[in-house]
Amino acid sequence: MGGRGRDDRGGDRNDRSPAEADRASPVFSPSAELPPLDPDEEEALRRIGQRWRSEAPGRSPHLRKLPLDPALGRYHPPPAPRRLGRLTRVEMFQPDEPGELVTTSSAAVPASRTGRALARARRILLGPPLSSAALLQERMRKLVALPVLSSDLLSSVAYGPEAMVAVLALAGAAALNLTLPIAAGLVVLMIAVGLSYRQTIRAYPHGAGSYLVASYNLGARPGLAAAAGLMLDYILTVAVSVSAGVHAVTSALPGLAPLAVPLGLLVIAVLLAGNLRGVRAAGNLFALPTYAFLVAVALLILVGMVRAATRGFAPVPPPPVPVVEGLSLLLVLRAFSSGATSMTGIEAVSNATPSFRPVEWRNARTTLTWMLSLLVVLFVGLIVLIHLNGLVPRADETILSQLAHRTFPTGPWYALIQAATATILLLAANTAFNGFPRLLFFMARGGHAPRLFLHLGDRLGFSNGIVFLAGTAALILVAFRGETALLIPLYAVGVFLAFTLSQLGMVVHWRRARGAHWRKRLAVNAVGAVLSALVLATSAVTKFAGGAWVVVVAVPLIVLVSLRIHRHYARMDRALRLAPPPATPRFGWEAEERPQEVRHLVVVPVDRFNLAVLRVLAYAASLGPPVLAVHISPEEEEADRFREQWEAWGDHVRLEVLVSPYRAVIPPLAHYLQALHTLRPDLALTVIVPELVLRRRWHRLLHHRTAPRLRRALREVPGIVITSVPLHVPC
Numbered sequence: 001m002g003g004r005g006r007d008d009r010g011g012d013r014n015d016r017s018p019a020e021a022d023r024a025s026p027v028f029s030p031s032a033e034l035p036p037l038d039p040d041e042e043e044a045l046r047r048i049g050q051r052w053r054s055e056a057p058g059r060s061p062h063l064r065k066l067p068l069d070p071a072l073g074r075y076h077p078p079p080a081p082r083r084l085g086r087l088t089r090v091e092m093f094q095p096d097e098p099g100e101l102v103t104t105s106s107a108a109v110p111a112s113r114t115g116r117a118l119a120r121a122r123r124i125l126l127g128p129p130l131s132s133a134a135l136l137q138e139r140m141r142k143l144v145a146l147p148v149l150s151s152d153l154l155s156s157v158a159y160g161p162e163a164m165v166a167v168l169a170l171a172g173a174a175a176l177n178l179t180l181p182i183a184a185g186l187v188v189l190m191i192a193v194g195l196s197y198r199q200t201i202r203a204y205p206h207g208a209g210s211y212l213v214a215s216y217n218l219g220a221r222p223g224l225a226a227a228a229g230l231m232l233d234y235i236l237t238v239a240v241s242v243s244a245g246v247h248a249v250t251s252a253l254p255g256l257a258p259l260a261v262p263l264g265l266l267v268i269a270v271l272l273a274g275n276l277r278g279v280r281a282a283g284n285l286f287a288l289p290t291y292a293f294l295v296a297v298a299l300l301i302l303v304g305m306v307r308a309a310t311r312g313f314a315p316v317p318p319p320p321v322p323v324v325e326g327l328s329l330l331l332v333l334r335a336f337s338s339g340a341t342s343m344t345g346i347e348a349v350s351n352a353t354p355s356f357r358p359v360e361w362r363n364a365r366t367t368l369t370w371m372l373s374l375l376v377v378l379f380v381g382l383i384v385l386i387h388l389n390g391l392v393p394r395a396d397e398t399i400l401s402q403l404a405h406r407t408f409p410t411g412p413w414y415a416l417i418q419a420a421t422a423t424i425l426l427l428a429a430n431t432a433f434n435g436f437p438r439l440l441f442f443m444a445r446g447g448h449a450p451r452l453f454l455h456l457g458d459r460l461g462f463s464n465g466i467v468f469l470a471g472t473a474a475l476i477l478v479a480f481r482g483e484t485a486l487l488i489p490l491y492a493v494g495v496f497l498a499f500t501l502s503q504l505g506m507v508v509h510w511r512r513a514r515g516a517h518w519r520k521r522l523a524v525n526a527v528g529a530v531l532s533a534l535v536l537a538t539s540a541v542t543k544f545a546g547g548a549w550v551v552v553v554a555v556p557l558i559v560l561v562s563l564r565i566h567r568h569y570a571r572m573d574r575a576l577r578l579a580p581p582p583a584t585p586r587f588g589w590e591a592e593e594r595p596q597e598v599r600h601l602v603v604v605p606v607d608r609f610n611l612a613v614l615r616v617l618a619y620a621a622s623l624g625p626p627v628l629a630v631h632i633s634p635e636e637e638e639a640d641r642f643r644e645q646w647e648a649w650g651d652h653v654r655l656e657v658l659v660s661p662y663r664a665v666i667p668p669l670a671h672y673l674q675a676l677h678t679l680r681p682d683l684a685l686t687v688i689v690p691e692l693v694l695r696r697r698w699h700r701l702l703h704h705r706t707a708p709r710l711r712r713a714l715r716e717v718p719g720i721v722i723t724s725v726p727l728h729v730p731c
Contacts, residue, residue: 030132030456030460032441032445032454033451033454033455037578041577041578043580044578044579044580045578047580048578048580122458125273126273126276126277126458126459127277127278127281127459129458129459130278130458130459130460132456132460134460138278138279138280138459138460139279139280139355139356139357139360140279140280140283140352140355140356140357141356141357141363142356142363142366142367142370143287144280144283144284144287145283145349145352145355145356145363145364145367146290146367146370146371147283147286147287147288147289147290147291148279148282148283148286148287148430148431148434149345149348149349149352149367149371149431149434149435150290150345150348150367150370150371150374150431151286151289151290151345151424151427151428151429151430151431152237152241152344152345152348152428152429152430152431152432153343153344153345153346153348153371153375153431154290154293154294154371154374154375154378154424155241155293155424155425155427155428156341156342156343156344156345156428157297157342157375157378157379157382158398158400158421158424158425159244159341159398160338160339160340160341160342160343160379161183161339161342161379161382161383161386161399162393162398162399162400163338163339163341164179164182164183164186164335164336164338164339165179165335165386165391165392165393165399166338166393167331167334167335167338168182168331168335169321169392169393170323170324170325170331171323171324171325171326171327171328171331172321172322172323172327173317173318173319173320173321173392174327175327175331176318176321176387176392178332178335179383179386179387180383180384180387182332182335182336182339183339183379183380183383185336185531186336186339186340186342186343186379187376187379187380188527188531189340189343189528189531189532189535190342190343190346190372190375190376190379191372191376192524192527192528192531193343193346193499193503193528193531193532194346194368194369194371194372194375195524195528196502196503196506196524196525196528197346197347197349197350197368197502198365198368198369199506199521199524199525200213200350200502200506201349201350201353201361201364201365201368202361202365203506203509203513204216204350204353205353205360205361206353206354206360207350207351207353207354207438207442209230209347209350209351209435209438209439209442209502210226210227210229210230210347210350210498210499210501210502210505211223211224211226211227211230211439211442211443211498212442213226213501213502213505213506213509214226214498214501214502214504214505215446215505216505216509217504217505217506217508217509217512218501218504218505218508220448220563220566221559221563222501222504222505223501224443224448224558224559224562224563225497225501225555225556225559226497226498226501226502227439227443227448227498227558227562228494228497228554228555228556228558228559228562229493229494229495229496229497229498229501229551229555230347230435230436230439230494230495230498231436231439231440231494231558232493232494232551232554232555232558233344233432233492233494233495233498234432234435234436234439234469235432235436235469235472235473235476236476236494237344237345237428237429237431237432238268238271238429238432238433238469238470238473239473239476239477239480241425241426241427241428241429241432242264242267242268242271242426242429242473242477242482243260243264243477243480243482243483244425245267245422245423245425245426245427245428246260246263246264246267246426246482247260247482248418248421248422248425249263249422250263260481260482261477261478261481261482264477264482265474265477265478267426267429268429268470268473268474268477269470271427271429271430271433271470272433272466272467272470274286274430275430275433275434275461275466276457276459276461276463276466276467277459277461278459278460278461279355279434279460279461281459282430282433282434286427286430289420289423289424289427290424290427292420292423292424293420293421293423293424294374294378295420296416296417296420296421297378297381297382297417297420298378299413299417300385300403300404300407300408300417301377301378301381301382301385303407303408304381304385304388304389304403304406304407305381305384305385307407308385308388308389313388314388315387315388315389315390316388316389316390317390318390318391318392319390319392321392330538330542333534333538333542334538334542336534336535336538337492337534337535337538337539337542340492340496340535340539341492342375342379343375343495343499344492344495345428345431346368346371346372346375347435347495347498347499347502348431348434348435349364349367349368349371350364350368351434351435351438351439351442352364352434352435352438355434355438382400382403385403385407386399386403389402389403389406391403391406400417400421401418404417404418429473432469432473433466433469433470436465436466436468436469437453437461437462437464437465437466437469438462438465440453440462440464440465440468441453441454441462441465443562446566447565447566447569447570448562448563448565448566449562449565450565451569452464453465453468492535492539493536493539493540493543493548493551493552494551494555496532496533496535496536496539497536497555499528499532499535499536500529500532500533500536503525503526503528503529503532504525504529506521506522506525507522507525507526507529510522510525540552598684599680599682599683599684600623600624600625600626600683600684600686601625601626601627601628601676601680601683601684601685601686602620602623602625602626602627602628602686602687602688603627603628603629603630603673603676603685603686603687603688604616604617604620604627604628604629604630604653604687604688604689605629605630605631605632605669605687605689605706605710606629606630606631607631607632608642609645609649611727612690612692612725612727613690615690615725615727616688616689616690616725617629617652617653619688619725620653620688621652621653625686626654627653627654628653628654628655628656629646629653629654629655629656630655630656630657630658630669630672631655631656631657631658632658632660632665632668632669633657633658633659633660634659634660634661634663635659635661636659639657639659642657643655643657658672665706666706666709666710666713667713669710670710670713670714670717673685673687673714673717673720674714674717674720677717677718677719677720681719683719684719684721685719685720685721686721686723687710687714687720687721687722687723688723688724688725689706689707689710689722689723689724689725690706690724690725690727691706691707691724691725691726691727692726692727692729693726693727693728693729694729695729695730707722707724710722
């Protein structure tokens with residue numbers, strides 16, 4: 001689409017940090033794929049246009065005169081095709097401002113029967129396409145954003161406390177007395193990281209994810225490392241949440257255990273379809289299960305505390321636990337890092353700041369405060385109840401299930417809590433479906449990810465990122481056979497890498513900005529950075545052999561791939577960047593932007609005389625440039641016969657016959673065209689071939705496909721254009 005150019009400070013746009021690019025233009029815009037020209041390129045464009053006018057003064061009026069009205073009769077009902085012979089008109093275009101036509105939703109429907117059927121099915125499944133003008137209406141209000149962005153964070157209290165207690169239980173029942181002190185440390189970590197992201201949202205109101213913060217303050221490579229950690233975290237969030245939810249279902253219904261992987265894939269497909277419907281639709285769809293889980297766990301904590309109060313909050317001694325290893329600092333750190341899995345998903349709000357309704361940053365901070373408060377209350381409440389009831393992990397039942405059993409020994413509440421827990425675990429992956437595509441959007445805009453992730457889909461969501469996440473998570477789910485225990489060691493390393501780099505980035509930010517209260521804010525981020533780094537190091541070391549090595553290896557690989565992508569885009573942008581025309585003509589027509597410097601030769605390959613060949617010859621001659629016909633003959637006799645036919649036709653076009661005794665067609669023709677280009681590299685060789693358009697696809701197997709084969713053969717040769725003239729065959 002052309003180079004992205006340079007910014008006002010003279011730097012190449014692909015060399016700018018993602019945060020700088022973010023501040024320079026609106027985020028989540030439908031036109032993000034088409035960035036504007038910078039002032040230098042606009043000046044170069046004016047100078048090139050002046051050369052067009054000065055060197056071809058008589059051509060401009062002629063070029064403006066067209067044999068039809070391109071406005072399609074702007075001030076009259078425009079002609080519109082009819083679909084399937086219906087009597088009602090289907091308006092494809094509507095006039096807007098002078099010089100503009102606006103396509104309707106009907107214009108996006110394919111013309112083929114198969115395409116129309118697929119479009120109809122897509123419309124039923126995902127809903128009708130939304131106009132770009134509806135982007136603001138698709139933004140989330142706080143009560144919708146809370147369940148959409150917090151499902152991963154809040155659902156982690158279902159397994160985070162148990163993960164911490166399970167590690168402490170390895171040292172025996174006496175080590176369980178450390179549950180409350182370690183939980184207090186985790187609360188400090190939660191508050192520190194939460195407050196840090198509140199500060200980050202205010203400092204970066206157009207998107208405050210770890211990638212942007214680390215890139216702007218620490219450099220491109222630390223930013224990409226943070227992005228890689230988040231990408232792995234989002235992918236694993238989907239795989240772990242779905243596998244844990246399916247495990248909860250199969251535990252209640254053991255007969256479904258052999259179908260764990262198909263059930264997991266079905267859940268991913270449901271999440272995919274729900275998120276492809278758009279942010280607002282997905283929020284309305286997944287809000288109720290999140291709120292149901294909040295009510296269920298809050299009721300569990302409230303009733304549990306009342307029961308504990310009746311006995312004076314005296315803790316129940318835990319059952320005897322066999323000692324597997326001695327109590328050590330490393331064990332305590334392992335328990336701390338395992339409990340820290342309750343924080344996964346806390347960064348989702350910062351990435352999704354532009355998706356909130358105005359004022360975006362204020363609504364995002366409020367939502368994050370709600371999420372953090374709910375997390376601390378639920379985590380502390382469950383940890384205290386686990387300690388007061390003397391619960392330890394069991395192979396056949398989760399701690400949350402044991403707690404629900406003790407709190408509600410009779411009645412339907414136990415079943416309702418388990419159902420709400422299973423549902424929230426299945427839907428916790430929805431947070432990743434919101435964060436992952438937005439992360440790829442920011443990376444793509446910085447030139448570190450394919451630009452297809454900039455595209456907004458029919459429902460104003462990042463469809464390509466959503467599909468990519470679903471596909472990758474499905475592959476991991478299948479590869480690990482849907483077993484949660486195999487996936488857990490991969491978890492948390494990536495997200496705490498992102499947390500650490502984000503906190504360090506904010507420390508650098510406050511040192512640079514030095515605004516009001518900057519020392520206090522720097523201290524908050526510094527505490528969060530130290531604690532996050534502690535969890536990161538502990539998780540990477542203690543879980544390395546159990547599977548964390550995959551993340552440790554994958555992060556630098558993702559960074560390397562992202563840098564290679566950036567290098568490609570930077571080179572492409574430099575090659576396509578607008579520049580003032582040189583004083584002397586460039587060598588080769590591909591280097592020219594002015595029509596008067598381009599010289600043409602049209603080449604038409606002909607095999608035998610028929611209507612297709614004659615129509616191509618007529619089309620080529622009507623263009624004006626010289627025309628050369630080329631015939632490939634397998635032997636001299638056929639070559640002589642074709643010359644006689646050519647003369648009988650009238651010899652209206654210069655003919656060159658190539659005899660190919662080895663009966664090859666495409667390679668000799670390609671070599672001949674390369675030889676012509678070598679003789680006159682300043683010529684634009686336009687090769688025009690006939691192409692049969694057949695009604696049935698299987699008919700294509702019955703014909704030579706000359707145009708695609710010739711295009712592949714000459715793809716690497718500069719200065720040669722391959723085009724085709726379609727001939728529609730009714731049979």
